[in-house]
Amino acid sequence: MSNTLEITNLNVSIGDKQILKDFSLTIPKGEVHAIMGPNGTGKSTLAKAIAGHPDYEITSGEVLLDGESILDMEPDERSRAGLFLAFQYPMEIPGVSIANFIRAAKNARLSEDEELNAPAYYKELYEKMDMLQIDRKFTARSVNDGFSGGEKKRCEILQMAMLQPSYAVLDETDSGLDIDALKVVSEGVNTLRGDNLGVLVITHYQRLLDYIVPDVVHVMYDGRIVKSGDKNLALELESKGYDWVKELAPAGA
Amino acid sequence: MNSLTEEISVDSETDALAAVKSDFQEYLDILDTAPSWWKDIKKSAFEDYCALPDPSRKDETWRFANLKAWRGTNPEFSAMPSISNAQSLIERSDLIKTYSGQIVIADNQTIQAESISPELSAKGVVFTTLKKALSTHGALIKDYFMKQEVDLGSAKAAKLHTAFLENGVILFVPKGVEVEDPFIVYNWATSATVPSLPHTLVIAEDLAKVSLIEAQLSADESTPSYSCGVGHIFAGASSKVQLTVLQNFNEQSVGTQISSNITGKDALVKTLSVNVGCKQYRSETHGKIVGSGAHVEMLSLAVTDNDQEIDQRTLQTHDAPHATSDLLFKNALRDKSKTIFSGLIKVAEHAQQTDAYQTNRNLLLSSDAEANSLPGLEIEANDVKCSHGATTSQIEPEEIFYMLARGIDRDAANELIVNGFFEEVLERIDVEELAENVRQLIRSKFKK
Structure with a gap:
């Protein structure tokens, strides 16, 4: 199906341990889906596996981006095909400025004979930084090097804004954020919401979903989705706790 | 140039020396127009060269070194080759467009030496080739030429350098004169038979400010060359001196660079080496602080690939109190390349309140690459801040x-x-x- 990120019966292992078990989920463009679940249930594995991390072995299943399988693609090809992963723990790259890093990512999307228009690039970068309330001096700083938790996450959202993916997976974007930083990052994501973007928000806490209000909420447990619903499901989960989720899991799982 | 193997029999050693002796005699004969004091400097250097032992891995300064390329490297001083591609080399000498003066040398012969501006000349600034300075600035040469210790292992090579030295540059900036734009010298190696002997002498009097860039380059990618360069900085009180040596000889070549500075009271000296070329290259860098309050920065970056070997020896000498030195050597290694960093901070007993730092960082880009790091401290003063750090990491x-x-x-x-x-x-x-x-x-x- 085009205009969706479609994950079907995905089985993923790390070493001998199976983490995702026949995991299926479809995210249409224009929608924001949230996945909640207790720690160790496979949420981050899902994010890393879709992005193509080499440590995660996909033993069976399919991931279609607008109808095209991405499983045979290298991680960089997946990114260029329109997938974006906002990392839970973004890496620090000493000596590489944010401006140069994003420029390299932009350049990677051009064909051999195309060249990035530098003034236009900086104009776009500054516009998006203003939108995300990031100080322009930030461009000269090394990627994530010595950043606070909030700065790292804002830097992730800035990259997302600049790379304009079709589908974005936000892995625990709220971790390490205080409430002010959480608001700023959420506002950024909300500004990027639209008909051309499908978003999967992965979170452990309901609080993020007060700011990024999802269209659909999925509850994940032991490698698969055990319940889906609207935004109220997140509130229900918050009040009942994750023990409730365990009861939802199929017998024998 | 004869590259002898590690196992040299007594006979072949004698032969090698005999060959270089006859080369030197021939060389002195063609120097007939040079002043006699210059010839005397050379004769005495050559005697020292013959008397000095070859480096041995038993010497601390040659630990881990690959001696093959250096042991018994005796230059073959054939007649000066004609530089057929001078014009193209001058055109390729284009690292920077804004400079206070530019000299281009190929195989030790001057192929371009523009006059510096009348303003700078009027202030007493001298930027000239060594060859010319022999007749115009003899006193300067007598006072400063080879007047710094060669104490990091290549004393013998330095004597050879002096004995056969043909050319180089002298940059003299008188007291209180500040020159904003850098000076630049290009040393091109074009021939496989003539050793390239770059020589750079920077004298900054008190309160002077000057910067010099030296590029060491090969005319083509395939002709192997042998180079042995010396760079000396004399930094007077409160002067500011920067010297950058950018070495990009082709990967068939072998080279040594012996650099040092003597830094006076409250002076600032910053040296930078950029090493990307040569099959085998050795750099010796000595920052010697003789005046209180001085600040010396020693920076280096190297990228090696294939089977390149870069051997770096450094010394930070604090012979005066309240001074700082900061050394940062970074190497990125690809393929089967190899680097050696051996650095020492020496603080004399009276050099209290010294701040001295030494950092060597190596980035291995291949599992076959090898980075050796030998940092060291020798501190006799009791009130100092000194640290050394060495890391080798992979991406x-x-x-x-x-x-x-x-x-x-x-x-x-x-x-x-x-x-x-x-x-x-x-x-x-x-x-x-x-x-x-x-x-x-x-x-x-x-x-x-």
């Missing part, structure tokens, strides 16, 4: 994955990380045009 797979996840391909990701690794050094280069050139040079190492 983390998670770092690469992060970049891949942004659509940047693996090669570009590696290159970005390497560029980032060097940025810590590059951002300390004050001439932006030069910094950009060095970035290009690093990039070109990844395009081969």
Whole structure:
């Protein structure tokens, strides 16, 4: 199906341990889906596996981006095909400025004979930084090097804004954020919401979903989705706790 | 040039010396127009050369070194070759466009030496070739030529350098004169038979300010050359001196660079070496602080590939109190290349309140590459801050994955990380045009 990120019966292992078990989920463009679940249930594995991390072995299943399988693609090809992963723990790259890093990512999307228009690039970068309330001096700083938790996450959202993916997976974007930083990052994501973007928000806490209000909420447990619903499901989960989720899991799982 | 193997029999050693002796005699004969004091300096250097032992790995300064390329390297001083491609070499001498003076030397012969501006001349600034200075600035040469200790292992090579030295540059800046734009000298190696002997002498009197860039380059990618360079800085009280040596000989070549500075009271000296060329290269760098309050920065970056070997020996001598020295040597190694860093901070008993730092960082880009690091401290004073640190690391797979996840391909990701690794050094280069050139040079190492 085009205009969706479609994950079907995905089985993923790390070493001998199976983490995702026949995991299926479809995210249409224009929608924001949230996945909640207790720690160790496979949420981050899902994010890393879709992005193509080499440590995660996909033993069976399919991931279609607008109808095209991405499983045979290298991680960089997946990114260029329109997938974006906002990392839970973004890496620090000493000596590489944010401006140069994003420029390299932009350049990677051009064909051999195309060249990035530098003034236009900086104009776009500054516009998006203003939108995300990031100080322009930030461009000269090394990627994530010595950043606070909030700065790292804002830097992730800035990259997302600049790379304009079709589908974005936000892995625990709220971790390490205080409430002010959480608001700023959420506002950024909300500004990027639209008909051309499908978003999967992965979170452990309901609080993020007060700011990024999802269209659909999925509850994940032991490698698969055990319940889906609207935004109220997140509130229900918050009040009942994750023990409730365990009861939802199929017998024998 | 004869490169002898490690096992030299007594006979072949005698033969080698006999050959170089006859070379030297021939060489003295063609020097008939040079002043006699100059010939005397050479004769005495040559005697010392013959008397000095070859380096041995038993010497501390040659630990881990690969001696093959150096032991018994005796230059074959044939007649001066004619430089057939002078015009093209001058055109290729284009690292920076804004400079206070430019000299281009090929195989020790001057092929371009523009006069400096009348304003600078009027202030007493001298920027000239050594060859010319022999007749015009003899007193300067007598006072400063080879007047610094060669104490990091290549004393013998330095004597050879002096004995056969043909040319070089002298930069003299009188008291209180500040020159903004850098001076630049290009030393081109074009011939396989004539050793390239770059010599750079910078004398900054009290309160003077000056910067010099020296490029050591090969005319082509295939002709092997042998080079042995010496660079000396005399930094007077409160002077500011910068010297950059950018070495990009082709990877068939072998080279040694012996650099040192003597830094006076409250003076600032910054040296930078950029090493990307040579099959085998050895650099010796000695920053010697003789005046209180001085600050010496010693920076270096090297990118090695194939089976290149770069051997770096450094010494920071604090012979005066309240001074600081800061050394940062960064190497990125590809393929089967190898680096040795051996550094020592020496603080004399009276050099209290010294701040001295020594950092060597190596980035291994291949599992076959080898980085050796031998940092050291020798402190006799009791109130000092000294530290040394050496790290050797590889690029983390998670770092690469992060970049891949942004659509940047693996090669570009590696290159970005390497560029980032060097940025810590590059951002300390004050001439932006030069910094950009060095970035290009690093990039070109990844395009081969």
